[in-house]
Amino acid sequence: MAISTAISIAVAGLGMTQRQTDIVAQNVARASQPGYTAKELSIADYVGRSGTIGLKGTVQRQIDVELQRQVLQATPTTGYSEVRARFAQRLDEMMGIPGSSNSLASDISAFTTSLQELSTSPDGVTARIKAVSGAQKIATRLNQLTADVQAMRTEAEQAIGDGVARVNELLRNIARLNDQVASTKASGQDPTSLEDARDLSVKELATWVDVQARENSDGQMSVFTSGGVTLVGATAVQFEFDGVGTVSAGDTWSETYSERGVGTITIGPSVAPTVDLIASKLIRSGKLAAYVEARDQMLVTAQNQLDALAGALADAFSGIDVASTATASGAQTGFDLDVGGLAAGNPIKLVYKDNATGETKTVTMIKVDDASTLPLPASATADPDDVVVGIDFTGGIGSVVLQVQAALGANFTVGTPGGATLQILDDGATNAVDIVSLGARATLTATIDGDKSLPLFTDGTGGGPYTGRLDEPAQRTGFAGRIAVNTAVVDDPSLLVRWQTSPATAPGDATRPNELLSRLRNARTEYGAETGIVTPSTSLTATVQGFADSVISYWGMVSEDAQSAKATQDVLQNNIEARFGEVSAVNVDAEMARLIQLQTAYSANARILQVAREMLDSLMRS
């Protein structure tokens, strides 16, 4: 019965055309809905014993899986570079603005100016007050910058928390959509809208964490990090974040729970064993990685720079070089050094020549008051080439001698001629080593009658001197947040001029202002790798002003790099998305053209029905 077949096929054709029109209508209506991919109806034959007896249609998404994967790959980097650029730019703007004197470096040069003025008019009350306020401005700026840096770290910490919450929501969402897709498919309904929603969630997830997604043959989407941890399989795992409310300079990330001052991201406890995503470096890109990097590296580097600068500034004024006296015992020559005036953190520097190799070597011995601080890491000094030894002074000079002897080895003879004097002699006639110099750097505490200089900056308002103490908590950590102008000087600015009581300093005596000025201008400090400005195996020796300039330049450079990385990534992302869009987005022109087609097809099918009916009529009538 060929006619009836024609009728059934024409009817099926009408049905298909209606469904296609329906899809065109849907495509046009939802063209601008985020994540919506253009749909089309794929039509297949219903084959009966007598051949095709009808048509069946399946809704399909117009999607290029390869491009979709590329989008997914690019997205985390875009999220990462966006967050990183934002933090870098803020640091850049915090450190200084071109054409303006509103920066730490400018504060330092303004203070230099006020000291110069003081040196010209030591008797001027205004000049003295101006110098004090110049110093206070630096201290306040360092405090403020520390607060800002730590506020940004707190922000990053909170952003990680929020990000983790959002990631968890997305993971749950994906798992739920997986279930819904399965049940929709099972009931034979169209799952494509659900799939669109699921893709949208995966894409948003990718802005946070670098993930890859794969659709299984049964239509289930599995999501795993590029490090290989499965996030959504049969079920979704959940991230956990033990964030803290406020982050301060001393709070850093560590693998060890007891030493950790900030939160870490883990998967668990539903997954055993618990995986620390930061420790195992499983989050490599995306906004989460950017926030973690900002919190633990970028901003920590910024804080280290501020602390190094604050320390150098305090030491520039309060550091006193302790000279040693040459001594000899038989053929052995060496030096006597009075170590009685040293405070915890003050270094003793021994320079000797190793005659076997001809090299000059440096041993830096740092005073500590707490044996648990030992041994000291090599990073305790900025010099990458020296040997760092911590010496516990609590046991008196006898114990110090033993410790120094143990640290230096048999080529040296360490002793004490009495008092708090440390004597280090070379090996005499054996001549394996020659001591070049021995010296220490103590910290000045007296504001008058101590030295021409002055301990201008203290650790905290009314606090003690800055000695660089390494005993826990290390004094350097967060010092920029605590640095303050010595209250004695604030209360009595004449201390900027009066440096001795007998004979009394004349009001016009510029001895102290000149000393302060020369120290600020010329004192050179060695800055280590933790400041980020130098590579790990080198150090930078610079004046306070020079270092402050370097800091501005450094952040300018980091910010510029981050901005340009972001710009490049944005272009890349845009291009991929555009190409993806060319395939998946609704092309209204195409839809309209199809509508015309469908209209014709509908008429044609209807016409076939009409013809079939006429044929049947003819048959009946014959």
Place this chain on the structure above:
Amino acid sequence: MNINRPIGYPSSVISQLTGMRRDMEDLSRQLGTGLKATSYGGLGAGRSLAISFRSKLETTQTYQQSIDVVALRLKSTTQTLTHMQSVVDETRKSFDPNRFDLLADGVTGQQKTAVSAMVEFLGLLDSEVAGRYSFGGRETNEAPVESYEHIMNGDAGRAGFRQILDERRQADLGTGTGRLTVGAAGPVATIAEDGTHPFGFKLQPAQSTLSNATVTAPSGSPPSMSVTFSAQPKAGESLTVTLDMPDGTRTTVKVVAGDTQDPAKGLFQIGATPDDTAANLVATLSDRIGFAAETELTAASAVAASGNFFDTRNGQPPQRVAGPPFASATAMTAGTTTDTVFWYKGENTAMPTGSPRGDVQAMVDTNVSVSYGMRANEEAFTWNIRQFAVMATADLSAGDAAAKGLHQSLAIKLKGNLASPEGKQSLTAVHMEIALAQTATEQAKERHTQSAGTLKGYLSDLEGVDDNEVSVQLLALQTNMQATYQASSMLFKMSLTNFL
């Protein structure tokens, strides 16, 4: 989230348009602020140069500020020194040994001039620039010299210059013979100092044309000399005794043998015997020495006293005669702050190498410092004050021959002294040193102005924008954007929807 884009609107157009819009905003910001970027990140490769130039510029400005202050001080000091010089010059001109113009109140017009010169000079030493006293070394907060009244007349138990002068005069004059004893024994006339001390006349070898007389050179301790007549000298022959005075000058007393005994004219009578002649010689010599003591020695004593009182360099206290009694005093003693006026109150430590200029130094450039410290008790100032003070305090009220002689001695001596004798630091020398500092300052200022200009130029090249360039860019961008809008709008309108 994807962009909710209009149907058929390519996403690349949107991002292009937003990008252009952003560029437009940035360009208009550049035009408004004149700055290339809002942070150092935006400056690009020129960043570290910009930072280092800014640092250098700030250093330069530091020096410029310092120079402004120093230049003001130097200018005011130069004016003060010029003024001092004119006071000295005028006073010197007014001192006239041949005019004794005693006024009704017992002082001469020249003395009045000296008083006013001294008051003015002290006032100049107390001059200040913005509360800073220039002539006290590093003691810049207090006027460096005492008032004229205190210096001259003392204050609350502390002796002033008049008292020091009087004590010294007593010590130098002794009994009126300048601490010499003159006597005759037989044919021997002896002139001897009355002890070993720094006061009065000091004997020097005498010149003699006396025949039949043996004149010995001063010898012994205390020194003495003698004239022994073996027979009578002839009329017209003379003996000239040379005497050193406390201020380092020297005078002579000449006696001439004659037929009459006239001490006022320096004549001694050749007596009947050598013994008588010796006695006559002694009488005339005593009289002449007494006159010299009242005039020249008094003048010299005053100058010496002024040195004792005013010369307090390197922390030396004023010196005064140990006594009373003063007339027989044999030593000087240091005055203390309770018994003597210390006329100079400024910094008086050992002077820095060279001169007190080193007390006050200002950096006007890297490694260039100018020194411009001054102390009121530097020789250049003290020397002139001493001359004024000596003239002002001389007692000429008697108006007699001795007073006139004293006036003459003083006028000659002081006039000479005020002319900046050799070996003394002069006002001109100080003036020159300050002028050199001024020149160095001016030169540094010029250098800084130039380098600041250059640095500002560099900085504006690095940080700033070229208005013309930005305007052209803005214009080009505007054209581009308008074209893009036009094209997008055409694209948007060209939809099949419109033709169905």
